[in-house]
Amino acid sequence: MVTEMTEDIVIVGAGIAGLATAVGLHRVGLGCRVLERAQELRTTGAALMLFPNAWRALETLNVAHKLTPFYAPFKTASFTSLSARRTQKVPLLGITVSEKLGLRSVHRKALLEALAEELPPSTIRLGSRLSSIEQSPGESLITLHLEDGTRVKTKVLIGCDGNRSLVAQWMGMSEPINSGRSAIRGLSVYPDGHDIDHEMVQFLGDGVRAGYIPINKKHVYWFVIRTAHPVDEEIWKSPKLIKQDVTDRVAKDWPKEYREVVEHSDLDTLTQAPLFFRSPLSLLFGNLSRGSVTVAGDALHPMTSDIGQGGCTALEDAVVLARNLSLALRKNGKIEFDHKAIEEGLRKYGNERRWRSAALIAYAYLSGWVQSQPWRLVKMFRDKICYGLMFNRFVDLVDYNSGELPSFKLA
Ligand SMILES: Cc1cc2nc3c(=O)[nH]c(=O)nc-3n(C[C@H](O)[C@H](O)[C@H](O)COP(=O)(O)OP(=O)(O)OC[C@H]3O[C@@H](n4cnc5c(N)ncnc54)[C@H](O)[C@@H]3O)c2cc1C
Known part of the structure; x- marks a missing residue:
């Protein structure tokens, strides 16, 4: 039997973007339905770094206070050049704007759950994979076909379905490009506690950047970002082989504390995946909405993970989208789902996100590129000039405020 549903707003994907957007909409009085293909909230990646821009957005969504007490901000980072075997300790003063907005490493699960808890029950429909989208010419409703046969009609569609977004494809956005680099991530578990200092530790080598970052006294998040290697194809499905590749090959000659962290990995959390990005030019000059359809998160701006900004x-x-949509739909103290108003709200959202998204993608790509070049001249430029210049720009990029949500009185 085919089930039919009708919704005002549908969000596809219950990752960070989808859940945060749903919370933003909820805060401005707009209900929505979130369709997620998985049977539970996906926590791939185990943890992530949240910079001041993320904390500001989470404050606006009224969720930050649920996380900050459990995660201490970082005061310092240490960078080790693997070729020169030189370690530099850097205070994170520029990035840590204040204690409240300080750079923290957070469990993904905790972030997703903190967002999901803010939504009315049954907002999230799990096991709901979008398989196709249909909209007849002149028709304002969009029809979504789910893999289980359900048909969902909606007035607004927001694709938060990640970097291989079906919604972005339907909108005609350019395909994400494989950067030629890949990332391995894992979570190390210390049931009796660890004695690793609470700082971000990074290692920079030829074509590789790696690091480990304590989350709390029992968990340490670690990663390797490197030029793609033929072995990637063989090992990506096996956490055991991924771990072995890091300890026995990639990090064989690195300081032993790195390998020790990797040795403590919980294999269930280990992943390896190629890094994709969308051409920044296509975001600057393309349409970021199509009628009453738009995208957010990785579906909008897939970027390499070199600056840890995709989730932030x-x-x-989420904040910008909820603000623009609610401002467009409010008429005389009421919400009116007028097609022209929806289009206008989404167009404004796209315009507000265009330059920001393009700048972050370009910056992330560039910092990854500079790190991965083996040539001496590039390395000299990188070490002597680039890092200083880029770090200042980075501090500006992450000290961003996406603004407030409007508060209205309903008529
Ligand atoms: C190695 C690495 C390190 C990173 N570190 C950081 C960091 O420190 N800080 C940071 O901010 N970011 C970081 N990122 C980036 C961050 O992980 C992503 O940008 C973020 O997870 C994107 O969230 P999203 O909700 O847009 O997409 P996703 O997390 O990909 O969520 C998309 C959701 O949509 C669902 N979905 C997809 N297709 C369908 C469909 N057809 N039907 C229904 N549901 C569907 C998926 O199941 C998923 O739940 C890192 C990324 C990598 C690879």
Whole structure:
């Protein structure tokens, strides 16, 4: 039997972008339905770094206070050049704007759950994979076909379905590009506690950047970002092989504390995946909405993970999207789902996110590129000039405020 549903707003994907957008809409009085293909909230990646821009957005969404007491901000980072075997300790003063907005490493599960808890029950429909989208010419409703046969009609569609977004494809956005680099991530578990200092530790080598970041006294998040290697194809499905590749090959000659962290990995959390990005030019000159359809998060701006901004930027999107849509739909103290108003709200959202998204993608790509070049001249430029210049720009980029949500009195 085919089930039919009708919704005002549908969000596809219950990742950071989808859940944060749903919370943003909820805060401005707009209900929505979130369709997620998985049977539970996906926590791939185990943890992530949240910078001041993310904390500001989470404050606006009224969720930050649920996380900050459990995660201490970082005061310092240490960078080790693997070729020169030189370690530099850097205070994170520029990035840590204040204790409240300080750079923290957070469990993904905790972030997703903190967002999901803010939504009315039954907002999230799990096991609901979008398989196709249909809209007849002149028709304002969009029809979504789910894999289980359900048909969902909606007035607004927001694709938060990640970097291989079906919604972005339907909108005609350019395909994400494989950067030629890949990332391995894992979570190390210390049931009796660890004695690792509470700082971000990074290692920079030829074509590789790696690090480990304590989350709390029992968990340490670690990663390797490197030029793609033929072995990637063989090992990506096996956490055991991924771990072995890091300890026995990639990090064989690195300081032993790195390998020790990797040795403590919980294999269930280990993943390896190629890094994709969308051409920044296509965002600057393309349409970021099509009628009453738009995208947010990785579906809008897939970027390489070199600056840890994909999730932070998804939280910014949520605030900007909820603000623009609610401002467009409010008429005389009431919400009116007028097609022209929806289009206008989404167009304004796209315009507000265009330059920001393009700048972050370009910056992330550039910092990854500079790190991955083996040539001496590039390395000299990188070490002597680039890092200083880029770090200042980075501090500006992450000290971003996506603004407030309007508060209205309903008539
Ligand atoms: C190695 C690495 C390190 C990173 N570190 C950081 C960091 O420190 N800080 C940071 O801010 N960001 C970081 N990122 C980026 C961050 O992980 C992503 O930008 C973020 O998870 C994007 O969230 P999203 O909700 O847009 O997409 P996703 O997390 O991909 O969520 C998309 C959701 O949509 C669902 N979905 C997809 N297709 C369908 C469909 N057809 N029907 C229904 N549901 C569907 C998926 O199941 C998923 O739940 C990192 C990324 C990598 C790879």
